[in-house]
């Protein structure tokens with residue numbers, strides 16, 4: 001019985017609807033102790049409880065409609081059938097596959113109009129408010145149709161609403177209850193007219209199908225009446241490609257069953273390669289994040305930036321684990337308050353949590369066609385991957401606020417404004433200037449800074465970044481390049497900033513990374529670190545103090561169940577005193593399941609004490625072993641630097657390299673150990689679950705976990 005909560009959570013995470021139904025029956029058989037199981041049937045479902053029509057959406061005005069129409073006209077929609085074409089827009093790179101159609105995603109945040117509409121939809125009280133993706137469908141005529149189906153692919157979360165907003169020509173959406181078994185006469189038909197929305201509630205897909213039938217009427221001719229449906233959904237970040245246990249009657253592709261058990265999620269672990277997971281390639285290939293393969297961790301190379309891939313077609317560049325581990329090692333030992341990074345190479349499919357400890361708040365501007373626009377006059381200069389800037393700050397800084405200053409410019413520049421408890425404000429910016437970009441880039445940078453100045457954010461300003469001005473001479477700031485001169489005129493002349501770096505910041509010997517500020521007197525201990533002191537990179541990091549007093553909050557604490565001290569006898573008694581008949585009177589397995597969960601949850605709260613644990617500064621796999629090797633690596637690096645003869649230098653460099661290798665290997669091994677159970681590599685370790693729980697600040701296994 002001690003194991004009940006954990007076992008319960010696992011069941012909860014893994015059960016199919018049929019299993020939940022069976023479990024509830026079994027449970028009630030036990031709990032009611034009168035030999036009768038509660039009866040769950042799917043008949044008598046009122047279709048009106050599964051769907052809702054919303055006639056007008058406040059905020060969806062003419063101008064927003066126009067912007068959305070403009071955005072969707074730019075989409076290159078893919079054929080879905082019967083003249084209908086679609087495009088999947090999502091925050092991750094997971095493909096949306098149904099039938100034989102593979103819908104590669106476009107990043108939804110590149111479509112601000114659609115994002116605004118998604119916000120409106122999410123704020124509607126009848127929705128679950130967590131939709132993050134959109135399937136755009138174009139119906140070219142009144143005869144184009146969508147066959148009877150369920151939106152129940154594994155990628156689509158079934159615990160969130162699915163909300164479809166219609167634009168353009170009017171059509172109808174027909175719903176058919178599964179329990180009626182009649183797929184001819186709809187149980188409900190809702191209008192799908194311009195600017196209206198139809199909501200399908202959480203769980204609805206398991207009880208009904210829906211379709212957009214060809215419009216009736218004598219007119220057998222197709223009327224060219226274009227309609228768009230914008231169907232907002234929430235994606236399940238991790239799902240298995242393994243054949244579904246009870247395939248829904250929708251259109252899930254059958255996959256051969258594999259004996260792989262893995263929690264994918266967009267996580268460090270999910271990007272490990274086959275060797276690290278100790279499984280053969282075949283299995284690893286089947287472990288997919290949202291249907292895509294897990295890329296192999298690539299060999300280190302000396303590219304700068306934290307992600308290392310040159311595969312320009314890849315949607316999901318693998319992380320360069322040497323850089324990630326070394327940066328975390330630096331963070332662990334130095335605990336910097338704020339970190340600014342350039343050339344992160346990050347994509348939206350990589351979570352900030354994968355590269356930073358939980359204890360940092362991360363502001364990111366990943367490369368997109370918005371921040372790095374394609375210039376048709378210089379097609380060869382365009383790089384889809386690369387770029388990206390980031391500012392991270394410790395979340396235990398006791399400040400009043402730190403805010404992303406969102407300014408919509410076409411440049412890789414990001415600013416965060418900090419307000420201290422005593423009302424002092426300072427602004428940190430970072431700018432990655434792509435060396436090949438011309439004066440447009442300067443104009444956009446100018447726009448960004450002017451906008452900050454206008455909103456009085458530049459009182460105390462620090463701007464650091466890779467400016468790629470190799471030929472400027474410092475400290476006199478002279479250059480023969482007109483464009484670089486204009487940047488300097490603006491920063492130094494117009495904004496009154498000083499540039500404080502005067503020694504090389506790149507292994508080429510150039511001063512590429514610059515530090516501009518209008519409050520140089522507040523900057524103390526400014527240092528250009530040695531190469532490799534922060535992490536593997538061909539750039540050298542810059543460290544400094546800002547003389548503004550900020551305290552730390554006492555480290556955040558977290559309460560978790562202390563299962564060892566639970567009063568399970570009392571918990572059992574409580575459970576048998578519940579009136580399960582009444583609790584399950586809703587007759588609906590999903591509803592009953594939720595009620596059961598809630599009751600058990602409440603009883604656990606009552607009978608199982610909690611303990612307080614400190615949230616950790618480092619990830620759980622970063623322990624004293626790792627830090628010992630990090631210190632060794634650091635020792636050899638410094639020895640090599642200080643060596644007085646070539647022979648010593650070579651020896652120490654060699655030792656540094658092997659310590660670096662060992663550091664990476666140890667961290668990868670620890671990562672793996674955290675993930676796979678020692679006793680059986682097919683199992684996921686308890687330690688991993690503990691980590692999942694601590695990250696989700698909950699004792700439950702997240703719903704996105706599937707097997």
Ligand SMILES: O=C(O)CCC(=O)C(=O)O
Pocket residue numbers: 135137146151164166173192210212229231
């Ligand atoms: O066009 C509609 O209103 C419904 C669209 C739909 O059901 C779908 O895209 O799955």
Ligand SMILES: [Fe+2]
Pocket residue numbers: 149150151210
């Ligand atoms: Fe649908």
